[in-house]
Structures are given as C-alpha cells and as structure tokens.
Amino acid sequence: MEADDDALVERARAGDREAFRELVVRHQRRVYAVALGIVKDPDLAWDVAQEAFVRVHRHLAEFKGESTFSTWVLRIATHLGIDAVRRERTAAREELDEVRDETLAEGGEGILATALGNDPQANVLRRELAENMERALAQLPEKHRTILVLREVEGLSYEELAERLGIHKGTVMSRLFHARKKMQALLADYAGLTPEGGGA
Amino acid sequence: MKECTRYAPMLTARDGELAEAERGELERHLAGCGECRAIRLDLRAVEGLVGFGLTRAAAGRDFGGFADGVMGRLGGQQGAAGQPLPSPPRTTGREMPRVREGVLSRLGAWFRAHRALAIGTALAPVAVAALVLYLSLQGGAPDDDLDVVTEGRSATVLRTNDGPVILIGDGEPT
Numbered sequence: 001m002e003a004d005d006d007a008l009v010e011r012a013r014a015g016d017r018e019a020f021r022e023l024v025v026r027h028q029r030r031v032y033a034v035a036l037g038i039v040k041d042p043d044l045a046w047d048v049a050q051e052a053f054v055r056v057h058r059h060l061a062e063f064k065g066e067s068t069f070s071t072w073v074l075r076i077a078t079h080l081g082i083d084a085v086r087r088e089r090t091a092a093r094e095e096l097d098e099v100r101d102e103t104l105a106e107g108g109e110g111i112l113a114t115a116l117g118n119d120p121q122a123n124v125l126r127r128e129l130a131e132n133m134e135r136a137l138a139q140l141p142e143k144h145r146t147i148l149v150l151r152e153v154e155g156l157s158y159e160e161l162a163e164r165l166g167i168h169k170g171t172v173m174s175r176l177f178h179a180r181k182k183m184q185a186l187l188a189d190y191a192g193l194t195p196e197g198g199g200a
Numbered sequence: 201m202k203e204c205t206r207y208a209p210m211l212t213a214r215d216g217e218l219a220e221a222e223r224g225e226l227e228r229h230l231a232g233c234g235e236c237r238a239i240r241l242d243l244r245a246v247e248g249l250v251g252f253g254l255t256r257a258a259a260g261r262d263f264g265g266f267a268d269g270v271m272g273r274l275g276g277q278q279g280a281a282g283q284p285l286p287s288p289p290r291t292t293g294r295e296m297p298r299v300r301e302g303v304l305s306r307l308g309a310w311f312r313a314h315r316a317l318a319i320g321t322a323l324a325p326v327a328v329a330a331l332v333l334y335l336s337l338q339g340g341a342p343d344d345d346l347d348v349v350t351e352g353r354s355a356t357v358l359r360t361n362d363g364p365v366i367l368i369g370d371g372e373p374t
Contacts, residue, residue: 017271024267032266033258037250042261053270133253152251158217173209180212181239184246 005069013060020060024053027070030153031077037149038081040138048084052077074154075164078146085142136186144179151176203229204236211240 003011003019005026011019031052036045056063056073063072137145150156150164161172207229210218218226230237 017274020274021267021271024270025263028263028266029255029258029261032261032263033254036257037254042257046266050266050270050273054273057270057274131253133249134257137250137253148250149254152248153254155251158213170209173212176212177209177243180243180246183250184242187246187249 006065009060009063009065009069012057013063020057023069027073028053030070031073033153034074034149035077035081037137037153038078038142038146039084040145044084045081048080049077052080055080071154078150078164082142082146132187132190136183136190139186140179140182143175144182147172147175148179148183204233207233207236208239211236211243 003022005023008019008023012023028049032045032049035048035052036042039045039048052073055076056069063069067075137148140148147161147165150161156164158169158172161167161176162169165172167175207226210222210226213223230240
C-alpha cells in the first residue's frame, strides 16, 4: 500500500532520503506547472521547482503539518518563481506591462463566448485557445500570471489567494478579473475574433 | 460603467466565495446589464484554460533526472532530525557548473567590494619577502639582531645591527 504524504514526511524528517525522493516524484509535475506559469521559461521553471524541494527539505524539521505537504511546497515554489521573475524583469518590460493594463472599456464582450458556442468542452476553438494559452500567458505581467496560475493549477479560493499573495480579498478579485480579461482578449486576438477597434 | 467597475471583479467568483449580500447585488446588476453578462460569459469561456495548458505542458515534459537533480542539490545537508543522510550526496553534471560558478562569482564580488583590502593582502607577502631579502643582503642575522619596535604615534621601527630602520610612518625613534 502506498504511503501517504504525512508518513513520507515523517520518514524524510528522520533522514530517509528515499522517502523524500518519493515526495519529489509525487509532486514534481504540479510544482513545475506552477513555476512554469509564473516564470514562463521552461528551464528556469525546472530550476525553481527543484529549488523549492531543496528549501522544503532544509526546513522539514519546522513542518508542523498545519497545511498539506503539497500546499507547502507549492507556496515555496510560488515565492521562488515570483522572486526569479522580479530579478530578471527589466524596467522597459515593466513599462510595457503597465501600458497593457486596461479597464473594462475594451469592446467585443461576449464575442469569445459566442464563438465557443454552447459546448465549450468539445469545441475545436477551445482546443486551439488552449494551445495558444502559454503564448498568451507569457504576455501577461507577473502579477496577473501568478494569480491565474494559483487559481487554476492550485485551485486556490479568494481567501487563500489573499493569504498566499499578501493582498486584500478585494485586490484578489480585481486582479483576477483583469488577468482573465486580458487573457480572454489575447486569446480572442489569436483566434482572429477581435472586433475592429477592440481587443487588448 | 461606474457600476460595472464595481461589480466586474465579482464575476470571477466561484460558488460560495461571495457574501450573500454581494451575490444578491451582483445578480441584480447583471439582470439589467448586458455588457456585464457578456463579460461573464467570456470569463467563463476561458476559465480553466491556464490550468489545462500548464498541466498539459508539465505532463509532456520528461521528468527523468528531476528527482536526481533535487537529491544532488541536497548535497551534504543533514537530515531534518540532525542525522546524517544515509546515502552519499550525488551531484549531477547539470549541477557542477552551477556550484563552480557560484563560488567564483561570490569570490569576484568580494574582491570588487573590498578592493583595497584585497590588494593589501596580496602585497603583504611580497613586502615581507623584500624585507628579508634586504636584510640578508645587508649581511645581518635577522634572527638575533632584528627587533621590531613601535614608537611615536605611527612609526614602525626595526632595530638592526646597523641601527634603527623606519618602515612605516614618519616618526623618529627615540
């Protein structure tokens, strides 16, 4: 029978390297997915994900089990990813990001939903949008990428996002809305659905 | 638009994430605002795409070597309970350049930050060697006849068979 995470953490805490390796193998893809969403670059994401596990190992003795092992390592990966992006970010890039911050008045609302029709899960367009997701995500500023990744890969609630990112719930709602809105505009643009004069 | 700006952020909420009062206000607004209803449909249309795309990207990557890389990075870390880890640390080829790079870059940074100290430290053996050479050429026997005396405020004085030699400073020996 497969040991649960808590049992593996206990063994790893006692110095069992194989138990810790098992934890790494179990969670590596999810941690990598979160890191990739935040840092964009696959090699850097790989590095961030590995470092997250190293940090976890270093602090195993302090792990009290108040959250799950998965939550703990993903939290560390998130912070490492954000740090990595902030170190690499240039002023020019940041300026560009700010220019893209728009309000509601972008036009074309509903056009994507209409194009997707009534069965979005089976829609060819939806598959096409998914294929363009990484390109669109890469265009978003770090704060928007991060909140989308945490919401969709980790499935965090408003409250959890507020706690993880150290911001108010209202800011979470607003940031998430703008992140989704930009994502939607970019994807509509890639799919050639942007109306004249509208778009991101 | 002002009303929309207030309610739009609520459009990303999942069930149970809005307070009852907020949810009621939002529904009333949506009932009278076609634009916000359209936005909500768009947001729902793209919801899940990021998670789906990233999970697919992670699933498509070969993770052979990932766990080895982590274990290699642990290196000589002690077990969390303070016990040595049972198997020897493994460092993969991928990690070695990183370690060397780290040491060299830290060394370089230290030298840049402490340039004067670094130069002084590097020159100290040269100065000692020059002094010993000078004394031996003078035919003296430093072991017996060399004495270091510091007098005045800043003068360092070597007392030799030939008399006092001031090395540093401008004070006169007394």
